[in-house]
Amino acid sequence: MQHATSNGENGTAERAQLKNARRIIVKIGSSSLTTPKGLIDRERIRELADVFAERREAGTEVILVSSGAVAAGMSPLGLAKRPHDLATQQAAASVGQGLLVAHYTRAFAAHGLTAAQVLLTVEDMMRRVQHRNAQRTLRRLLDLGVVPIVNENDTVATHEIRFGDNDRLAALVAHLLRADALLLLSDVDALYDGNPSEPGARRIVEIADPHDLDGIDIGSAGRRGVGTGGMVTKVDSARIATEAGVPTVLTSAANARAALAGETVGTLFTASSRRRPSTRQLWLAHATAGRGSVVLDPGAVRAVAEENASLLPAGVVKVDGEFVAGDPVDLRDEDGRLVARGLVNYDAVEIPDLMGRSTRWLARELGPEYEREIVHRDDLVVIPGPEA
Ligand SMILES: Nc1ncnc2c1ncn2[C@@H]1O[C@H](COP(=O)(O)OP(=O)(O)O)[C@@H](O)[C@H]1O
Numbered sequence: 001m002q003h004a005t006s007n008g009e010n011g012t013a014e015r016a017q018l019k020n021a022r023r024i025i026v027k028i029g030s031s032s033l034t035t036p037k038g039l040i041d042r043e044r045i046r047e048l049a050d051v052f053a054e055r056r057e058a059g060t061e062v063i064l065v066s067s068g069a070v071a072a073g074m075s076p077l078g079l080a081k082r083p084h085d086l087a088t089q090q091a092a093a094s095v096g097q098g099l100l101v102a103h104y105t106r107a108f109a110a111h112g113l114t115a116a117q118v119l120l121t122v123e124d125m126m127r128r129v130q131h132r133n134a135q136r137t138l139r140r141l142l143d144l145g146v147v148p149i150v151n152e153n154d155t156v157a158t159h160e161i162r163f164g165d166n167d168r169l170a171a172l173v174a175h176l177l178r179a180d181a182l183l184l185l186s187d188v189d190a191l192y193d194g195n196p197s198e199p200g201a202r203r204i205v206e207i208a209d210p211h212d213l214d215g216i217d218i219g220s221a222g223r224r225g226v227g228t229g230g231m232v233t234k235v236d237s238a239r240i241a242t243e244a245g246v247p248t249v250l251t252s253a254a255n256a257r258a259a260l261a262g263e264t265v266g267t268l269f270t271a272s273s274r275r276r277p278s279t280r281q282l283w284l285a286h287a288t289a290g291r292g293s294v295v296l297d298p299g300a301v302r303a304v305a306e307e308n309a310s311l312l313p314a315g316v317v318k319v320d321g322e323f324v325a326g327d328p329v330d331l332r333d334e335d336g337r338l339v340a341r342g343l344v345n346y347d348a349v350e351i352p353d354l355m356g357r358s359t360r361w362l363a364r365e366l367g368p369e370y371e372r373e374i375v376h377r378d379d380l381v382v383i384p385g386p387e388a
């Protein structure tokens with residue numbers, strides 16, 4: 001295993017990228033903004049706003065992706081514990097989001113800065129027009145010297161189309177805005193090689209390659225049950241961001257100032273130098289799960305995986321699950337291995353009648369609307385096998 005667990009001087013250049021960043025995304029988890037009782041901690045918001053305002057005043061564009069809406073809504077609704085059902089979470093978020101942004105607005109106003117609320121959904125990242133609109137608005141806000149405060153639009157997001165955690169949303173925003181760095185703030189000061197509350201767990205200073213994560217016990221739940229994804233979604237977020245060329249540091253809110261100064265705190269995930277994928281490809285590869293599967297014959301597997309081709313009905317041998325046109329689906333080979341993931345153009349129930357047929361036959365027999373691919377190559381991402 002190659003990961004560095006000492007406090008060495010690894011990734012010096014990329015740490016400096018945080019120090020010199022002209023545009024930085026900072027994600028703040030619920031665990032960093034709440035009191036031990038799970039209620040919103042206004043003093044903490046003020047302290048963090050002081051750190052970011054300092055950086056903004058030094059000329060860096062700062063975009064916050066802040067959780068905390070559900071936590072902020074608990075007290076007004078008389079909820080003693082974080083709700084588990086989606087409808088109550090959404091109600092709490094509706095009550096809390098305005099309060100959360102009001103706390104930030106006041107804290108930034110003390111430095112003469114204006115804050116803005118930006119609520120996003122999965123759809124906004126996926127669909128071209130929404131994506132462009134979000135990008136344009138965020139860029140304009142930055143031009144105007146405003147500090148955008150992004151959160152998921154919890155009220156309208158459903159189970160199926162939820163980010164469900166702001167870690168991955170922050171990585172997609174970093175990609176959307178071509179940020180120079182991403183800072184993930186939580187209640188733990190770094191990624192550890194095992195549960196950090198266990199004695200002997202060691203801090204990981206740097207992850208330079210996804211294989212450095214092999215053998216690390218990454219938990220999916222936080223210590224206090226206030227956050228949503230634990231370390232799993234933070235590591236996913238770092239993977240999405242670094243694949244998009246954005247170096248990422250994970251540390252605690254208490255270390256925010258030191259991390260922004262490029263000090264060797266937390267865990268640095270170094271950026272990949274490969275070509276930047278589209279936001280849609282990043283989302284398909286890392287931030288979504290297939291709603292069902294289509295099984296491909298060997299010729300179709302080759303065409304999709306090696307020749308960058310669309311998936312045509314002729315190469316499909318089986319369909320599993322219930323999905324509708326526009327859903328993400330897994331493309332698997334006949335042994336069940338995941339080959340690619342893509343946005344499907346048909347409902348699951350339509351596909352059995354199309355399987356094995358040429359597009360020409362389908363157009364002639366069923367009409368020209370059946371000439372379309374099962375998955376178009378622009379809506380598809382190849383998932384490399386474990387040996388790749
Ligand atoms: N390998 C690990 N290294 C560090 N923390 C871990 C690890 N596995 C699980 N965790 C837990 O993840 C928690 C942070 O996740 P979460 O509570 O979802 O935070 P947030 O609200 O900041 O998004 C930490 O409190 C820690 O207990």
Ligand SMILES: N[C@@H](CCC(=O)OP(=O)(O)O)C(=O)O
Nearest residue numbers: 030068069070165166227228
């Ligand atoms: N959108 C929700 C937060 C969801 C979330 O990602 O929480 P966390 O794991 O604490 O970053 C809220 O504002 O409460």
